[in-house]
Each structure stands twice: as C-alpha cells, then as structure tokens.
Amino acid sequence: MSLANIKDSEVDIVIGVLHSDLTSFMNEWRPIFSRFHLIIVKDPDLKEELRIPEGFNIDVYSKSHIDRVVGSSSSIVFSGYSCRYFGFLVSRKKYIVSIDDDCIPAKDSKGFLIDAVAQHLANLATPATPFFFNTLYDPYREGADFVRGYPFSLRSGVTCALSCGLWLNLADLDAPTQALKPAQRNSRYVDAVMTIPSRAMMPISGINIAFDREAVGPALLPALKLAGEGNLRWETMEDIWSGMCVKVVCDHLGLGVKSGLPYVWRKDRGSAIESLKKEWEGVKLTEEIVPFFQQVRLPQTAATTEDCILEMATTVKQQLGPSDPVFTRAAEAMVEWVKLWKAVGSGSSPL
C-alpha cells in the first residue's frame, strides 16, 4: 500500500463522544492514533467531564464551542451521534477519519492488529473505479490488478472521496434484525476493498469511515433527525441519510466511494429489544428515502459539493416534504449546514 500521497499532518481523526470515560478506548487505539491530530467532540447532552488519557495531540470541543459557532437558533442539532459533524466542520485538514467510541482496533485473520487509519488512507490515496466493476476487487492493492476485459481507458480511475469500513463482532444491523438474531456476531473477515459502482446506492454508516474533506466534506451532514432518536446506533438515521447525500454527490461529480476494509471491532452495547419498544421510524422512512435518492439527478450547473447539497435540499423539500415534516426539517438543516460550512470553513468563524 502506497501512502506516499497522504501525510499524517493532512489528517484529522474525529471522534464524537457519547460516553465520558475514554480511557480504555484511547489506550486501545494508542498505537494507531498517536501520530495524528485528534478532534474530540463531546455530545452536548453529556454532562460529565471527559476522562482522556495523556499522550495524544487533541482538541476537545464541547457544548460551549458549539453554541458559539452555530448559536442557539440553528436548525442544526449536534446532539448524540451528530456531535461528530461539528468536528468535520471545524477541521482544517484535507482528510478526516471518523470512528465511533464503541469500536476498538480489530485483528486480521492472522491475529495482527489492523491499522484502520492506514487502510482508510490507502483507500483514499488510490483511485476508485465507479464506472466499471472489477471482479478482482481493488485493482490498486498489492497483488491485484484489473481483470481481463476491463477497458484500459477506465483503468486510471477517479479520485476516491469516501472510504467506508466494516465491523467485526457486532455488525451494523438494524434493531429488528439484531432483535431476531440476538446471538449473531460477525466473524467473517472479508479481505477486500471495492468501489461501489456509480448510481448504485448503499447504506453508509458513520461508525468507521474516512473521507476527503476538501472534496465532499459539506455532504457529510447532520440533517435527518428522528423524532424518537436514541443514543444507540440503530436508533439513528443521520448517517444513512448523509451517506445517500454523499453518494449522489460523488456520482454527480465523478468521485469514487469504496467499501470493505478496514474492519474495526464493535463492542456490544444496549438491547435491541428495548430499542424496538421505542417508536422507531427509521424502517418506514427508509422506504421513502431510498427511491428518492435512487432517482434524484443534479443539474450540470451544480459544480461543487455545496451546490449539490443546496440543489438536493430543494428537491427533498418538494418531493419528500409533503409526506413527513421530518424531511422538511432535513432540507432546512442541509441549507443551514452549507451556510455554516462556508462561514466556518472560510476562516471567518470565531473559533
């Protein structure tokens, strides 16, 4: 894997923190994280002081920072898992790696610790191939190449803007599935990275991802907030929505999205059955969201990620808004987010 293109100084690791004691989490990640600058964003609903071990290069952001930047009148909510997006906003780096605080480094099939950050950066540093599927998986990996019949004109690929990693132990199932299979754990290590083809939609999770902030940062946004949203991953949808936004943007701008390695080890947390008792609107909303994002097309005039998000917000409001006010709020949050991104990203922010 050639990482020649990406320097450590070009990377922020963003961790949205929903639990105050980070001692064990940080110590597990120490061999991997210690070379990088970390942005920790504390869930504004979390009252306790954070406990963070020494020896890291960290900036910590909490409710007071958030209030100072976005004010209290904003339609953007940074509660729960959405706090991570504040980290994306205030980062000044080209690349962001975002990992949830209930994940620790996984081991590969030979028992070696997986450096998830190095793998994400390798995925981003090498091209993606969204216009034709390579059955031999990522052709840029050592020992791999393009399969016979792959057009030579497409072999230089396109910039990879998003790398989506996976999960050992607790796979990212939804609450009904996890409730039906309470003992199911993911132990299959699939040693592959692949480009998701252009125009194919997928559910992107926010648990273990990395992206080119300069290229698609504004598309990773906290827009869809469920009314009964909880603080377990399967009680949220904000990352699924954001993932469809960023995939549509990538397809429109000719950028690539990869899925597969790296794995992280997700620890058990919460009860799926308890989660099901809440009014979980996610399943119902998904049925409307997916066809929408599958058919949405952006105009040629949308030349930047910001343009794309504003165009999509208009269409969301028009097409999805009438069926549920949650979509109108999402559209408003998208517009607000682009404003914020421009204000904070241009350096005019008070931070």
Place this chain on the structure above:
Amino acid sequence: MSLANIKDSEVDIVIGVLHSDLTSFMNEWRPIFSRFHLIIVKDPDLKEELRIPEGFNIDVYSKSHIDRVVGSSSSIVFSGYSCRYFGFLVSRKKYIVSIDDDCIPAKDSKGFLIDAVAQHLANLATPATPFFFNTLYDPYREGADFVRGYPFSLRSGVTCALSCGLWLNLADLDAPTQALKPAQRNSRYVDAVMTIPSRAMMPISGINIAFDREAVGPALLPALKLAGEGNLRWETMEDIWSGMCVKVVCDHLGLGVKSGLPYVWRKDRGSAIESLKKEWEGVKLTEEIVPFFQQVRLPQTAATTEDCILEMATTVKQQLGPSDPVFTRAAEAMVEWVKLWKAVGSGSSPL
C-alpha cells in the same frame, strides 16, 4: 447454505475441452463432479481422441454432433473456447455449471477443498439484491444479513440468474497485464459473494460460472470472434461479450448476477508475451464495447431473453457495425443463436 431448492438432477456440468487428456482434470474434480451429469464438448479443431477416466455420467459431443445440429453454413463458430456453448445449447437442465479444463478445485484459507459446484448452486438458489448494495456482502449467507439502512421492501431480492466465480493462482488478467507482471499470482482468498448492482457493467469470464439456463441460457452465446483468436483465454473475447449481453438482459428482466465465491485453481498455461505478439484486437474492441453496453436500453416489449438478444443484435449492427465488421458478424451470430436455441431447445433437433 440451503440447497433445498436445487436437485442434482437439475444440473448439467459443461466442460469445453481444448486438450485431449482429461485424466488428471477429471480425477481432481471427481469428488465434486461424480454426483452430476456432465456434458463434455470437444473443440472441433482438436483432432486427438479424448482420454476420460471411468466413473462419470457423461455425454461427449464432438464435431460430428455440432455439424449435424448447426450445419456448415452457420455464422456460429464453435471452435476453441466457443465449443462450450454447444453444451449450453443441448443441455435439457435448468442449471448449468461451466468450468474450464485448465482449472482444478481450489482450497479455502483453512486448506479444505472448495466444492465449487455447491457454492455456485447456493449462489443461484438464494436471491440476488441488484437494486441496493449490501455492504455486508451476500445477506443470505449463514452469519450474514442486511445492514442497517437497507430497505425492508428490497430484502426479498430477485432470482439470481448468474453466478460468476473467481480464480486462485492465475487470476484472469489480460495478456498485457500478465506480460508486465509475469510472476504475479493470486493468493488472496476473499471470502465473499456479492450481487453486482443493476446497471453496473463488469467483465464476466467463462472460466468458472453457473447460470439458470431456463432464465438466461440464450444470452450466453458465442458471438464475438476475434480475427486473430488463439486458444489461450487472454486471446479470446467471446465470454466478455457474452457476459455484457447477459448482464444487460438480467438488468432488463429484473434478474440478479453474483460475483465472488467459489474460487477454482487455475493452472499456468502459455506465454503472455507470445500472445502479445499476435495481433490482439481485444484491447481496442473493449473500448467500443463497454460504452455500448453501458448505454443500451431494451424496449418494454422485450419480455424474454430471446427477445432481448434479438433487440440487442439489431442495435449492435446499427451502432457498432459501421466501425468494425467483427461487430456485424457478432450481430448475425446473435440472431442465428436465438434461432438455433429455439430449434434445439424446442426438441425439434435431430439430437
């Protein structure tokens, strides 16, 4: 893996034979093949008698059978690797597994023999999910499921019509790539099966595939014959062309295509550099073929695979024909193939 749906008696294993001594090949496959009916088609250019060990349920077809069925005036050529298609034509089974005679069973990462036939049938017996990408790979495998955010309305999937396996040792590279990396061997066992998304094109190889003959049989056809075609896989294009035809048909008819497991072990054969010395038109043609198949759309009136192939033949002739006579010949072969399929498949053949 549930194979409840597919009985051994519903399966033909088709082997196109380019080399006369099948002793070692058949003995290697004996534990896997011996339960099934085999169709062996001898390359009509191969003069020597076949050597086949005892203990199999086999029908062997040779030049005389081919001549009797297609006559000598046909635009269909069954030479070289194309001889396998004769086996697809005369089969009366619902499913076909097709494996090249330079492949032997592979071993998985734990050293166990891989039953490629069982895996192909598992791929075909379980649904495919072409309308939304599941990042957890084949959701129907034991221990796997749909990822959070996958719409429930799409979880029943569609019929899987084609299963494309992969290759350990010698990956299916083209001659230029193999010539550049003469020592490269594929040793990465990726333990995954996935559905190729609808509208995404891929190069399907004929080396290790299985398909639902009743659903898409007529789309697996010997149409594109290179002028300087040799008898090494990288000197041919007939399977790449056929693969794009069948993918377009599957997308149009709402059927699925899977790629990944099973692996077979491909033995070394031939010299890539010698192959490059031939006039190898494949690279150039691919650049025209791929954009064509990416944009071709079939009319709603095309309701069967036969209809689809005839529609495509017309478009091939119109759009690709003017640039190279090889495409006009391919279009003619497609029309001829559908005629043959209807004649032979309807039982009116003299076989």
